[in-house]
Amino acid sequence: MRFIDWLDERFAIRQVFKLSMVDYKVPKNINFLWSFGMLLVFNFAILFISGLFLLMYYKPDANLAFDSVNKTIMMDVSYGWIFRHVHAVGASIIFLLMYIHIARGIYYGSYKKPREGVWLTGYILFILFSATAFTGYLLPWGQMSYWAAQTITTLFEKVPFIGEDLVIWIRGDYAIADATLTRFFALHVVFLPVLIIITIAIHLFAVRVVGSNNEDGKKIDKQKEGIPFWPVFMSKEFFVMSIFLLFFLYLVFFKFDFAMDRVNFEPANPMQTPKHIYPEWYFLAYYEVLRGFFFSQNLGLIAFLLSMILIAFLPWLDKSPIVSGKHRPLFQIAFWVFVIDFLILTILGKLPPSGVYAWIGLFASLIFFGFFISLPIISKIESKQLRKGETDERV
Amino acid sequence: MKEFKILLIIAILVIAGYYGIDIYAHHEMYGNLPKPDFHYLDLKDVNIKGDPVKGKELFQSNCQSCHSLKAEGLNAMMDAETAQNAFNVVPPDLSNLGAMLAPHFLFNFIKNPQNATKNPKFAMPPMAQLTDQHIADIVAYLQSVARKNFTGKDVLTDACTRCHSVKYQKIKAFTDEKHLKNYLGKVPPDLSLKGRSKDREYLETFINNPQSVLPGTSMPRLGLTEEATNKVISYLEEIADPHKQQRNKVGIWALIYAFIGVVLTYAWKKKIWKTVDK
Ligand code: HEM
Numbered sequence: 001m002r003f004i005d006w007l008d009e010r011f012a013i014r015q016v017f018k019l020s021m022v023d024y025k026v027p028k029n030i031n032f033l034w035s036f037g038m039l040l041v042f043n044f045a046i047l048f049i050s051g052l053f054l055l056m057y058y059k060p061d062a063n064l065a066f067d068s069v070n071k072t073i074m075m076d077v078s079y080g081w082i083f084r085h086v087h088a089v090g091a092s093i094i095f096l097l098m099y100i101h102i103a104r105g106i107y108y109g110s111y112k113k114p115r116e117g118v119w120l121t122g123y124i125l126f127i128l129f130s131a132t133a134f135t136g137y138l139l140p141w142g143q144m145s146y147w148a149a150q151t152i153t154t155l156f157e158k159v160p161f162i163g164e165d166l167v168i169w170i171r172g173d174y175a176i177a178d179a180t181l182t183r184f185f186a187l188h189v190v191f192l193p194v195l196i197i198i199t200i201a202i203h204l205f206a207v208r209v210v211g212s213n214n215e216d217g218k219k220i221d222k223q224k225e226g227i228p229f230w231p232v233f234m235s236k237e238f239f240v241m242s243i244f245l246l247f248f249l250y251l252v253f254f255k256f257d258f259a260m261d262r263v264n265f266e267p268a269n270p271m272q273t274p275k276h277i278y279p280e281w282y283f284l285a286y287y288e289v290l291r292g293f294f295f296s297q298n299l300g301l302i303a304f305l306l307s308m309i310l311i312a313f314l315p316w317l318d319k320s321p322i323v324s325g326k327h328r329p330l331f332q333i334a335f336w337v338f339v340i341d342f343l344i345l346t347i348l349g350k351l352p353p354s355g356v357y358a359w360i361g362l363f364a365s366l367i368f369f370g371f372f373i374s375l376p377i378i379s380k381i382e383s384k385q386l387r388k389g390e391t392d393e394r395v
Numbered sequence: 396m397k398e399f400k401i402l403l404i405i406a407i408l409v410i411a412g413y414y415g416i417d418i419y420a421h422h423e424m425y426g427n428l429p430k431p432d433f434h435y436l437d438l439k440d441v442n443i444k445g446d447p448v449k450g451k452e453l454f455q456s457n458c459q460s461c462h463s464l465k466a467e468g469l470n471a472m473m474d475a476e477t478a479q480n481a482f483n484v485v486p487p488d489l490s491n492l493g494a495m496l497a498p499h500f501l502f503n504f505i506k507n508p509q510n511a512t513k514n515p516k517f518a519m520p521p522m523a524q525l526t527d528q529h530i531a532d533i534v535a536y537l538q539s540v541a542r543k544n545f546t547g548k549d550v551l552t553d554a555c556t557r558c559h560s561v562k563y564q565k566i567k568a569f570t571d572e573k574h575l576k577n578y579l580g581k582v583p584p585d586l587s588l589k590g591r592s593k594d595r596e597y598l599e600t601f602i603n604n605p606q607s608v609l610p611g612t613s614m615p616r617l618g619l620t621e622e623a624t625n626k627v628i629s630y631l632e633e634i635a636d637p638h639k640q641q642r643n644k645v646g647i648w649a650l651i652y653a654f655i656g657v658v659l660t661y662a663w664k665k666k667i668w669k670t671v672d673k
Contacts, residue, residue, distance in 0.1 A: 253649060265591045343412055
């Protein structure tokens with residue numbers, strides 16, 4: 001008897017497989033952007049495994065951390081450097097994938113009813129990954145690790161009433177110190193990954209329940225129009241994945257500087273502030289919104305919080321009955337302005353916040369919020385047009 | 396076709412972002428560094444021919460009190476401990492510095508160390524008793540004994556490690572931290588990873604003239620030739636990134652592997668989708 005039969009008798013794997021993979025249909029009119037969810041799962045697996053190997057040699061102690069990373073792992077352990085490079089590049093690239101995944105969701109209206117649950121769990125994943133990246137960045141205990149953590153935790157001082165106590169509670173000390181390192185370590189290697197795994201499971205389950213959206217935002221009759229997930233959709237998925245892997249490995253071996261800042265190869269020095277402090281590229285846009293309102297720190301802080309939260313409310317800001325942006329000319333304009341604006345904010349986030357850059361920053365921050373304000377308006381206009389019958393049956 | 400268009404848009408956005416953040420913004424932030432000047436043009440020109448034989452005698456009577464020259468079997472008259480108590484820094488062995496320092500710099504340095512190094516507190520005293528001819532003789536002597544085919548590591552040992560430690564190479568600064576702090580106001584940073592935390596252009600400019608990058612810094616200008624500077628930087632880069640060669644080699648194989656993966660998965664997808672597209 002073949003092993004597979006043996007398993008089948010005990011776990012009914014054939015039936016499970018057929019039910020969940022072959023009979024599961026996805027729309028035919030979806031492009032490779034719908035592969036990014038699986039790419040994200042794949043990228044997370046890469047991070048998990050490379051992180052596990054790093055964990056075998058990493059020492060969470062302010063006196064040992066820097067050398068354990070930069071000497072032990074990077075120089076002494078055979079192929080230790082691969083795991084560090086993979087982990088650093090993976091952490092950076094997962095944000096690129098997430099941004100593309102989110103932009104896909106926005107453009108094709110994937111957050112709309114009935115996919116609000118998918119959207120919200122996705123949003124929670126984004127926040128969890130942000131927290132994981134932030135805590136992880138402190139671990140090598142380099143100059144930028146130290147000062148980025150110092151700067152960001154200082155923001156919590158502005159919380160009314162409890163601000164100052166809160167900062168000390170987060171840091172475990174008056175400044176970033178050994179106590180901060182050990183608690184960030186605990187969060188980064190245990191707590192947050194566990195939450196992420198659970199949330200990914202719920203996110204995927206929610207996608208299964210409501211089914212994938214598609215380019216036209218149309219509900220499909222899966223019996224007639226869908227293609228089987230296995231092997232048809234997966235064969236494309238593997239192809240996309242292997243192209244991604246090619247790109248990813250190129251970065252890991254030949255173009256990793258963007259994910260491993262030179263400044264962070266200096267050991268943390270609490271007595272010496274680096275000339276420039278900036279977060280990793282994926283936080284630059286929010287950082288710029290924070291600085292954008294240069295005339296008022298408090299306003300900047302509120303804007304910063306809003307910029308990270310607003311995106312969760314898209315399903316309720318955009319109530320247009322037309323689902324896919326493909327059929328919404330006004331929305332398309334807003335979308336592309338938003339994308340370009342986000343890119344500009346990201347670049348500004350690393351530029352000195354003075355002179356003309358400060359004004360561009362303010363302006364770009366306002367446009368950022370303009371997108372969210374424009375959505376209800378565009379929805380209203382579209383609803384009206386629909387009622388007047390100006391739009392055709394494409395919807 | 397449509398999918399290519401989407402890919403193209405993503406590629407353009409990513410490349411624009413990369414250029415904007417890592418190149419444009421980075422450059423705006425750190426600005427342009429001054430170019431290194433390996434001719435040390437601010438120092439006086441000299442055209443005196445020196446005599447190495449006389450130079451040796453002059454060395455023994457004027458320099459050997461502090462400096463050794465091991466290549467010729469000459470030991471300094473004071474040991475390292477006495478020297479650092481007196482000067483807060485151990486004077487370097489001069490066997491090979493004659494080849495590593497620009498001759499024009501060396502001449503001006505002996506004449507007036509504080510001026511040449513741009514460090515008013517530089518520990519070696521100026522020697523008023525020496526004429527220009529004497530100095531030229533000493534320079535000629537130092538050049539004649541120096542080994543021309545020195546390595547980057549030699550430069551590090553002869554010119555840097557009296558102040559700097561290189562912990563990952565198990566090199567401890569010849570001078571104690573306590574003295575260095577007295578002398579320089581701070582313990583000079585460890586050089587183990589400087590080849591990675593700074594780029595080549597920065598190191599070249601900084602080592603050539605520390606004041607041009609960090610005004611007021613206590614690291615002296617050392618007067619290294621272009622060759623010696625490049626060698627020591629290459630060495631620093633090598634020890635900061637010891638697996639570079641291995642990485643490039645493994646990287647090629649990894650890309651070949653991934654490329655084969657692309658071809659195979661593409662073939663499989665083609666086969667499966669033939670039935671669907673119909
Ligand atoms: C690492 C984090 C994430 C993972 C592993 C992940 C995984 C997935 C997977 C496997 C799918 C189904 C395939 C696809 O449509 O691409 C999916 C769909 C989706 N995800 Fe995520 N996701 C993540 C983050 C997010 C974020 C941050 C958001 C938005 C805030 C989000 C929103 C969505 C939406 C709306 C869909 C449904 C798309 C549709 O049906 O058109 N996801 N996700």
